Amino acid sequence: MSMRRIIFFVILFFSFFALSHQEAIGHEGESGGDSSSEDIRILKEINLVQGGKVYVTARQAGHILGQQFQVEVRVSCLGEVERPGELEVSDSFSVCDMDPDSLVVNRSGTAVAMKTKMAKVFSETELLSGENRNFYESCASKTEIKKFSLRNLCQ
Amino acid sequence: MARLSGVLLFLFLASCSSDFIGVEELGINSDFSDIEIEDDFEAPEDENVPEEISEVPEDVPEPLPPNPDIPMPGEYPFEYKVDTFFIQNTVFQLAHDRAVRWDGCQKSFSSQGGYNSDSRCGTGFLHPKFAEHLNSFFFRCVQDAAKLAGYPNPEYVFIRHLGTYNDRVARNSTRLSNHAYARAMDIAFLNLYDKEGTRIRVSTLLRDYKEDQAVFYDEFRDCWKESIENSCNPGQTEYKGSIGHRSSKLGGNSLHNDHIHLSFPLCAG
Numbered sequence: 001m002s003m004r005r006i007i008f009f010v011i012l013f014f015s016f017f018a019l020s021h022q023e024a025i026g027h028e029g030e031s032g033g034d035s036s037s038e039d040i041r042i043l044k045e046i047n048l049v050q051g052g053k054v055y056v057t058a059r060q061a062g063h064i065l066g067q068q069f070q071v072e073v074r075v076s077c078l079g080e081v082e083r084p085g086e087l088e089v090s091d092s093f094s095v096c097d098m099d100p101d102s103l104v105v106n107r108s109g110t111a112v113a114m115k116t117k118m119a120k121v122f123s124e125t126e127l128l129s130g131e132n133r134n135f136y137e138s139c140a141s142k143t144e145i146k147k148f149s150l151r152n153l154c155q
Numbered sequence: 156m157a158r159l160s161g162v163l164l165f166l167f168l169a170s171c172s173s174d175f176i177g178v179e180e181l182g183i184n185s186d187f188s189d190i191e192i193e194d195d196f197e198a199p200e201d202e203n204v205p206e207e208i209s210e211v212p213e214d215v216p217e218p219l220p221p222n223p224d225i226p227m228p229g230e231y232p233f234e235y236k237v238d239t240f241f242i243q244n245t246v247f248q249l250a251h252d253r254a255v256r257w258d259g260c261q262k263s264f265s266s267q268g269g270y271n272s273d274s275r276c277g278t279g280f281l282h283p284k285f286a287e288h289l290n291s292f293f294f295r296c297v298q299d300a301a302k303l304a305g306y307p308n309p310e311y312v313f314i315r316h317l318g319t320y321n322d323r324v325a326r327n328s329t330r331l332s333n334h335a336y337a338r339a340m341d342i343a344f345l346n347l348y349d350k351e352g353t354r355i356r357v358s359t360l361l362r363d364y365k366e367d368q369a370v371f372y373d374e375f376r377d378c379w380k381e382s383i384e385n386s387c388n389p390g391q392t393e394y395k396g397s398i399g400h401r402s403s404k405l406g407g408n409s410l411h412n413d414h415i416h417l418s419f420p421l422c423a424g
Contacts, residue, residue: 041178060178061410065318065334065341069181070409091362092412099187111198115187119318121270124256127280127320128247143190147199149362 040085043071043100049109052077052154055084056103056112066119066138067094071146073112077154091148096120096139098146105150113147239265239294239311242286250322254280254337257289259314265294268314273346273356276313280320282337285419288382296378297345304357304371307349317341317414333393339418345375361400361412372415373404379417380405386423393420 039059046054053076061070071094074087081087095116102115117139241261247254259268260276266289269277281289294312301309320337333339345357357371364372380395387394398416399407 039178041181043181058178058181065321067317069178070412072409072412089361089409089412091360092409093360094410094413097182097185099182099185101182102187102192104192106198107195108198110201111196113192113196115190115192117185117187118271124278124280127322128249139185141186141189143185143187145190145192145196147196149198149200151198151200 041100042084043114044103044112045080045084046105046109046112046150048150048154050154053079053081054112054150054153055087056114056148057085058098058100061094067096069095069098071095071098071114071116073148075153090153093146095146099143110151111147111149113145115143116146117142118144235295235298236265237294238290240281240286240289242281242290246283247280249280249320249337250335251331252282252336254320255283255286257281257286257319265309265311266314267311268316271315271317271343273313273315273344279316279318279340280337281340282419284424285338285340288419288423292379292382296375296382297347299378300371300375301347301355303374304367306347306355306367306371307351307353309347309355310350311348313346313348314340314342315344315346317343333418333420336421338420339416341414341416343414359399359413359415361402364400364402369403372399376403376405376415383419383423387420388422391420391422393418394422396420396423 040057041059042055042057044056046056048054055074055076057072057074058069059072060068070092072089072092074084075090076084076087096119097117099115103112104114105112120138120140122138241258241264243256243258245256247256257279259266259278261267267276268279269275270279294309297309297312301307318334319340321332321334334341343359345359347355347357349355358368359372376395376397376399379397383394383396387396393416395405396418397405398411398418399405400412401407401409
């Protein structure tokens with residue numbers, strides 16, 4: 001087989017591979033919203049005072065209103081697990097952006113806080129202009145501190 | 156052959172590129188230096204100050220002394236309120252359809268609200284049919300849900316929402332959300348005020364889904380679903396009229412652990 005044909009089939013293969021991964025992740029959809037554990041980033045692991053382990057994770061969720069990340073708390077009362085992304089989510093919120101280095105647990109071990117950005121609020125003029133905007137350009141300038149409670153987990 | 160290879164290569168590269176940053180780029184494009192986390196912060200349930208309550212709305216009367224003749228919640232004879240959203244007459248042309256403007260600051264209307272706030276009111280674009288349906292059924296569903304949850308009959312509600320109209324597209328999709336048609340509102344909290352001005356804050360967060368909050372959550376969605384039931388069939392997009400979290404009675408998905416996506420879907424009219 002000539003080199004040109006080989007290159008052709010390689011490009012063909014990767015094209016089909018890439019196109020097949022174009023999931024229509026819409027905001028709504030009763031069965032949507034879930035990701036494989038490979039799509040999840042573990043931001044922090046916390047050992048609970050009462051025993052067990054908490055994983056604070058993030059994943060991109062394609063939130064239609066500019067809050068494209070889901071920050072989630074996943075709990076394992078049996079301690080460390082191999083695939084934290086497969087644990088049930090016990091709490092979560094959506095954000096436009098967050099600072100992964102800001103995650104901190106309070107002294108009593110009852111909560112974890114982080115710095116986040118909500119979606120920017122566009123003016124009516126901007127909304128009516130019909131321009132699509134990149135998500136990372138659309139976060140509010142003000143930082144908000146959000147918290148997860150670590151109480152009542154594994155009790 | 157060369158041209159076909161070029162086209163395929165282009166498709167491959169196009170599919171890889173995206174306007175959306177990945178989870179590995181969290182925090183890279185934002186400046187978080189405007190605020191610092193306190194050294195020893197409280198857990199969210201220990202915080203004394205209710206979120207965003209800095210003012211009492213002007214038309215809330217002074218609290219009345221308890222009246223033993225007033226029946227308990229649930230027995231209170233009330234009428235359903237309609238036309239609780241102040242909708243302005245102007246029609247706007249959005250990217251994909253038309254819309255009217257809801258003014259959530261009108262104190263004489265029972266459904267007020269604002270973006271991501273329990274007290275700071277604002278406006279929002281709504282599809283005319285969605286606005287009409289909200290005026291017919293929204294407050295009625297709030298009243299029904301409050302009754303079932305054991306709350307006093309609400310006089311008005313302040314909706315803390317996360318947006319109505321938005322023409323952004325989803326990642327790697329050309330499918331438009333009901334938000335692109337202004338046919339949806341994402342509700343984070345409902346602040347119910349009774350005749351005495353007492354507030355009950357109903358949460359849509361997954362972590363608060365228990366006891367009376369869960370009863371309200373499910374009944375509200377049930378009621379809204381019933382209001383469009385004859386128009387939509389199972390299987391049609393958003394035929395239930397709302398999406399919540401997976402643990403709720405009507406179900407949902409993990410994208411909705413912190414809000415209810417309330418809509419007037421295309422199948423409803």
